[in-house]
Amino acid sequence: MPEERLWKFRKPEWMNSATARSAGVYSAGALFSLAFFIMVDAAVWSHSAKNGSDPPIHINFVDWLPLIFSSLGMLIINSIEKTRLSADSFSYSGNGVAWKARVVLFLGFASLAGGMAGGVTVLVLKYIVPGTVWPTLSMGVSNVAANGLVMLSSVVLWISQNMEDEYSYNLAL
Amino acid sequence: MTAGLKTIISLSFVLAIGFLLVILSCALFKQYLPLLVVATYVLAPLPNWVCGRCANPDDFVESSSNAVVDFGRFCTGFLVLMGVALPALLAHSEIIRWAAALMSITGGVLIYGTIIAFGMFFQEESEF
Numbered sequence: 001m002p003e004e005r006l007w008k009f010r011k012p013e014w015m016n017s018a019t020a021r022s023a024g025v026y027s028a029g030a031l032f033s034l035a036f037f038i039m040v041d042a043a044v045w046s047h048s049a050k051n052g053s054d055p056p057i058h059i060n061f062v063d064w065l066p067l068i069f070s071s072l073g074m075l076i077i078n079s080i081e082k083t084r085l086s087a088d089s090f091s092y093s094g095n096g097v098a099w100k101a102r103v104v105l106f107l108g109f110a111s112l113a114g115g116m117a118g119g120v121t122v123l124v125l126k127y128i129v130p131g132t133v134w135p136t137l138s139m140g141v142s143n144v145a146a147n148g149l150v151m152l153s154s155v156v157l158w159i160s161q162n163m164e165d166e167y168s169y170n171l172a173l
Numbered sequence: 174m175t176a177g178l179k180t181i182i183s184l185s186f187v188l189a190i191g192f193l194l195v196i197l198s199c200a201l202f203k204q205y206l207p208l209l210v211v212a213t214y215v216l217a218p219l220p221n222w223v224c225g226r227c228a229n230p231d232d233f234v235e236s237s238s239n240a241v242v243d244f245g246r247f248c249t250g251f252l253v254l255m256g257v258a259l260p261a262l263l264a265h266s267e268i269i270r271w272a273a274a275l276m277s278i279t280g281g282v283l284i285y286g287t288i289i290a291f292g293m294f295f296q297e298e299s300e301f
Contacts, residue, residue, distance in 0.1 A: 025243050029250025036251075037258035041265055048266035161243065 024160025028153045032074070035149035039067050042142040053136040063122055063143055070115030070147045074154040076108030082161060112151060119147035180294050188287040194280030198260075198273040206263055207277035213256040214285040218292065220248035256281045 014020055043059040045051060051058070080101055127140035192211070199205045224245025257278055264274035 022246055025246040026250040026253075029247035030254040032247070033251040033254035033258065037255065037262055041258075041262040044262060044266045044268075048268065050267055157247070 021160050021163045024156055024163065028157035028160065031149050031153035031156060032071075035067070035070075035146040035153065038142045038149065039064070039146040042139045042146075046139055051136070053132065055130075057126070057130075057132065057136055057139070059139060062126070063139070066115045066118030066122060066143060066147050067150065068115075069111050069118060070150040073108045073111030073113075073115060074150055074157075076104060076111065077154055078157050078161065080105055080108070112154065116144075116147045116151060119144040177294070180290075184287050184291055184294075187283055191280040191283030191287065194276045194283065198269075198276035198280065202270055202273050204269050204273070207260055207269060207273055209259055210256050210277045210281040211284065213252055213259065214281050214288070217249055217252035217256065217285060218288055220245040220252070224248075253285065256285065 042063070046057070046059040123140035123144050127137050132140075195207060195211055198207050222245075224241045227241050260269065260274035260277045260281075263269045264271045269277075
């Protein structure tokens with residue numbers, strides 16, 4: 001449908017191949033795993049013998065909360081059927097499915113952004129304001145890094161799922 | 174057939190070297206946590222297989238079956254990176270040494286490479 005195109009730049013051809021799509025999904029899983037294990041690494045390090053912070057600072061539930069929210073947001077965003085978002089399709093606009101999808105998607109994005117903001121909040125309030133130095137500070141930095149990686153992973157997953165739609169559309173014709 | 178035989182022999186050698194590296198990384202330092210890497214890499218192709226069975230490959234118009242396949246791929250990607258991340262995590266907290274972590278990562282990659290190569294060489298073509 002070239003006349004319905006919105007953007008000036010068209011998608012490159014290689015992005016519609018099935019190989020690029022599955023590579024995208026694999027790398028989304030790898031990125032999410034990296035995020036999760038950065039956070040686990042911070043928690044394990046905080047309770048190991050290497051953590052020598054003088055007033056002892058440990059990872060507790062507060063540090064995990066942003067990651068939980070980010071992961072929840074990612075789950076919501078990527079569970080939504082993307083084709084229901086456009087109200088152009090006649091059969092789905094009747095019951096307000098597109099509207100519902102947009103509300104749920106907004107909740108998902110809000111949760112994802114809230115997780116990112118929460119990570120920065122934990123970094124500032126728990127680590128920077130009390131004036132901790134580097135090896136202790138790395139726990140807060142890894143919190144922000146983990147949330148950023150969850151965001152990146154959900155972007156990659158979103159893009160590769162949209163690729164899939166184009167791909168199956170071409171196949172169906 | 175001889176080519177298949179050679180492949181089997183070389184793959185089993187690589188698998189044995191991988192297991193040797195992982196077990197050595199545990200036994201040399203009397204700390205058996207890196208054995209988890211083997212479990213991770215053996216489990217890694219499993220979600221792909223299970224979800225590939227669940228999905229119906231005939232209807233590619235309905236995207237709900239593709240979602241199952243994508244979920245399996247996501248889990249596989251998660252587990253593969255977990256195999257690398259777990260020894261690095263343990264070494265960072267000085268539960269194991271960096272040498273042990275390096276050995277178990279190398280061994281794990283060899284084991285997983287064997288599994289993947291085996292699946293690629295001897296893929297059943299029984300689709301009808």
